Amino acid sequence: VSAQEVKHVLYEYYEGYIILPDGAKEIGLIQLLSDGERHEKVIFKKDVAGKKQKFAVKDLDGYKVAGKEFKSVEYEDVPFKSQNFLLIDKSGCINTYIMTKLNETDGTWSTIPIYEKDGRAVNYQKLSLNFSKNMSEFIADDEELATKVRNKEKDYGLFKLFDVIEEYNTRCRK
Numbered sequence: 001v002s003a004q005e006v007k008h009v010l011y012e013y014y015e016g017y018i019i020l021p022d023g024a025k026e027i028g029l030i031q032l033l034s035d036g037e038r039h040e041k042v043i044f045k046k047d048v049a050g051k052k053q054k055f056a057v058k059d060l061d062g063y064k065v066a067g068k069e070f071k072s073v074e075y076e077d078v079p080f081k082s083q084n085f086l087l088i089d090k091s092g093c094i095n096t097y098i099m100t101k102l103n104e105t106d107g108t109w110s111t112i113p114i115y116e117k118d119g120r121a122v123n124y125q126k127l128s129l130n131f132s133k134n135m136s137e138f139i140a141d142d143e144e145l146a147t148k149v150r151n152k153e154k155d156y157g158l159f160k161l162f163d164v165i166e167e168y169n170t171r172c173r174k
Helices: 124-128 131-138 143-150 158-172
Strands: 013-019 025-031 041-045 053-056 062-065 068-076 081-090 095-102 109-117 120-123
Touching: 013 041, 025 062, 041 062, 068 109, 109 124, 120 124, 120 131, 124 131, 124 158, 131 143, 131 158, 143 158
Parallel strands: 068 120
Antiparallel strands: 013 025, 013 062, 025 041, 041 053, 062 068, 068 081, 081 095, 095 109, 109 120
């Protein structure tokens, strides 16, 4: 038996919640926005007849709609800092988030991973520039793993980034 995937319709309202800056959750209805919009704003109603409220990234700590959880994260980008609602991908000592972005030049969509550890968040592009240096600094509290990355040991380079994060997350729980 296979489960059917629920299809959600853009711009319809779905049960969910917002997380206020003080950490309180407010349950209500959230409008499902397009990939580009959902990283920048939330449209919320307390109930079907309720008044629409629009929230920017700076107004909330996160939200959940249509089974997807988003967190407001300020991260190091190339060359500046950015702040968006990011889709929570994996939680661990290093949290992984996903942002979907439209390339306005050719109209294609790309998925950009963002990594957060101890309150510092960095996007994939920034981390990949001079990977051995940047990643070893990011995981410096695990001296053994950081040394493997810094020394560019086999299986500890940029193309093994996801494996390095998984190993870090496994080791940090010990």
